Amino acid sequence: MAQMADKGETFPATVENRGGTGRIVLCCEHASNHFPAGWGDLGLSAEQRLAHIAWDPGALALSRRLSASLKAPLVHAPVSRLIYDLNRPPFSAGAMPARSEIHDVPGNATISAQERAARMRAIYLPFHTALHDLLAERMALGLDPVLVTVHSFTPLYFGKRREVEFGVIHDDDPSLARAIVKAAASTGLRTGLNEPYSAGDGVTHTLKLQATPYGLPHAMLEIRNDLIHDDQSVARMAELLTPVLNMGLAEIQRQAKAS
Amino acid sequence: MAQMADKGETFPATVENRGGTGRIVLCCEHASNHFPAGWGDLGLSAEQRLAHIAWDPGALALSRRLSASLKAPLVHAPVSRLIYDLNRPPFSAGAMPARSEIHDVPGNATISAQERAARMRAIYLPFHTALHDLLAERMALGLDPVLVTVHSFTPLYFGKRREVEFGVIHDDDPSLARAIVKAAASTGLRTGLNEPYSAGDGVTHTLKLQATPYGLPHAMLEIRNDLIHDDQSVARMAELLTPVLNMGLAEIQRQAKAS
Known part of the structure; x- marks a missing residue:
């Protein structure tokens, strides 16, 4: 179990709207609940494979709407985070977790070093x-990219209700996250800076790897998944967040000019 | 001038001793003073192309000796830093400098955004x-890689004599650099922490990009190039630095166990 059928097969990221002319580059690491044949279902039920442990429900649909409204390229994951969590480094147990929230993941119970490296x-x-290629290209062209990652979180975690609706998380540079939180005040969403997690919880790997080394402004968006559960609610959330992100971007541009 | 002959041509890194069993991974970003035909000589004289502005003289020869003595994989540059300085980000003027120390670089005087992106x-x-591939593979296998970059510096800079002989520079985590400086006391080399430059001078891009996001221990070694100017002096320096690096590594391993 949990061995690749074809050891050489790779699962490329999906890139949409590559030529988008906005400054924001969107990234959705937990876009997919696809379990490729080589690894099978990791011993999970169909219901578990639809749950938040396998992916971030609603995050890809929201990312696609934001990609269109913000003219932003979008890079998203081709497989479930339980095969490999793209927001975790290769040495992290959480990259291929044996347990996620209240669920055991049988196919990840014992993973050899070779299998870890293969995934x-x-x-x-x-x-x-x-x-990295996409961001570096924009940096070389002088387009000053900004990295925004899009996630969703479960309303009920370890049996506890989460009241926050929209979380904005940062790595080393808080400027864009703070500007987004400020701009979100007009939406009526219960918004929190570094909620429901923060960099200290190890959830900012993509920001740390792709944005912080270059000093790129960045933010990780977390939307409670009951607010993006169907097309209509996703469309409504994209309508709410598009001006919020544009205002956040305008604010850091204003700060950069003033400094 | 300074246009690529073949727009699609790439210049892969050279990787030696890939299977080296040590923890240290060596990187030599300024190994080469090769000027590929597509860019020509950038308008520089033969003498200028041999000088420290084009590469770090002695650094590759020293890196190869250390690669053997430390059983360390070595990744090194295939072309001159004046075509692209691998220790600078894509938006940096210093990645393709129009001037280096007291020398104009005519072929870099005006570079279009497209040419910048092509390089x-x-x-x-x-x-x-x-x-990144090499480090990530070792991280996934649980081999706890440590990144050490190898550079040389000119004894005379803007007409001023540099007294330091061996500099050890760090990015976010000073532990390995400090341990190396301490271990170097026995060598008699005039050694300085964060000399002749430091992270604040923007010289730690490779460490920032490859080590810091993963929390990997790291150090950038700077050796004054008059001390590694021929085979004999390189061999002598490798003999001096091999135990220094091993002691530095042992010290951070001791600290990691104690914490």
């Missing part, structure tokens, strides 16, 4: 290389 | 992807 090569490297 | 794609991306 990393098949999924992690192609994804982060694609995102 | 970045041809040289920067293949190099940093190769280094």
Whole structure:
């Protein structure tokens, strides 16, 4: 179980709207609940494979709407985070978790170093290389890219209700996250800075790897998944967040000019 | 001038001793003074192309000796830093400098955004992807890699004599650099922490990109190039630095166990 059928197969990131002319580059690491044949279902039920442990429900649909409204390229994951969590480094147990929230993941119970490296090569490297290539191209062209990652979180976690609706998380540079939180005041969404997690919880790997080394402004958006559960609610959330992100961007541009 | 002959050509990093069993991974970003035909000589004289502005003289020869003595994989640059400086980000003027120390670089005087992006794609991306792949593989296998970059510096800079002989520079985590400086006391080398430059001078891009996001211990070694000017002096320096690096590594391993 949990061995790749074809050891050399790779799962490239999907890149949409590559030529988008906005400054924001969107990234959705938990877009997919696809379980490729080589790894099978990791011993999970169909219901578990639809749950938040396998992916971030609603995050890809929202990312696609924001990609259109913000003219933003979008890089998203081709497989479930339970095969390899793209927002975790290769040495992290959480990259291929044996347990997620209240669920055991049988196919991840024992993973050899070789299998860990094989998944990393098949999924992690192609994804982060694609995102890095895209950001580096824009940096070289003088387009000053900004990285925004899009996630969703479960309303009920370990049996506890989460009241926050929209979380904005940052790594080393808080400027864009703070500007987004400020701009979100007009939406009526219960918004929190560094909620429901923060960098200290190890959830900012993509920001740390792709934005912080270059000093790129960045933010990780977390939307409670009951607010993006169907087309209509996703469309409504995209309508709410598009001006919020544009205002956040305008604010950091204003700050950059003033400094 | 300074246009690529073949727009699609890439210049892969050279990787030696890939299977080296040590924890240290060596990187030599300024290994080469090769000027590929597509860019020509950038308008520089033969003498200028041999000088420290084009590469770090002695650094590759020293890196190769250390690679053997430390059983360390070595990733090194295929072209001159004046075509693309691999230790600078794509938006940096210093990645393709129009002037270096007291020398104008005519072929870099005016570079279009497209040419900047072409050089970045041809040289920067293949190099940093190769280094990232190698480090990520070792992380996934649980081999706890440590990144050490090897540079040389000129004894005379803007007409001023530099007294330091061996500099050890760090990015976010000073532990390995401090341990190396301490271990170097026995060598008699005039050694300085964060000399002749420091992270604040923007010289730690490779460490920032490849080590810091993963929390990998790291150090950038700077050796005064008059001390590694021929085979004999390089061999002598490798003999001096091999135990210093091993002691530095042992010290951070001791600290990690104690914490």
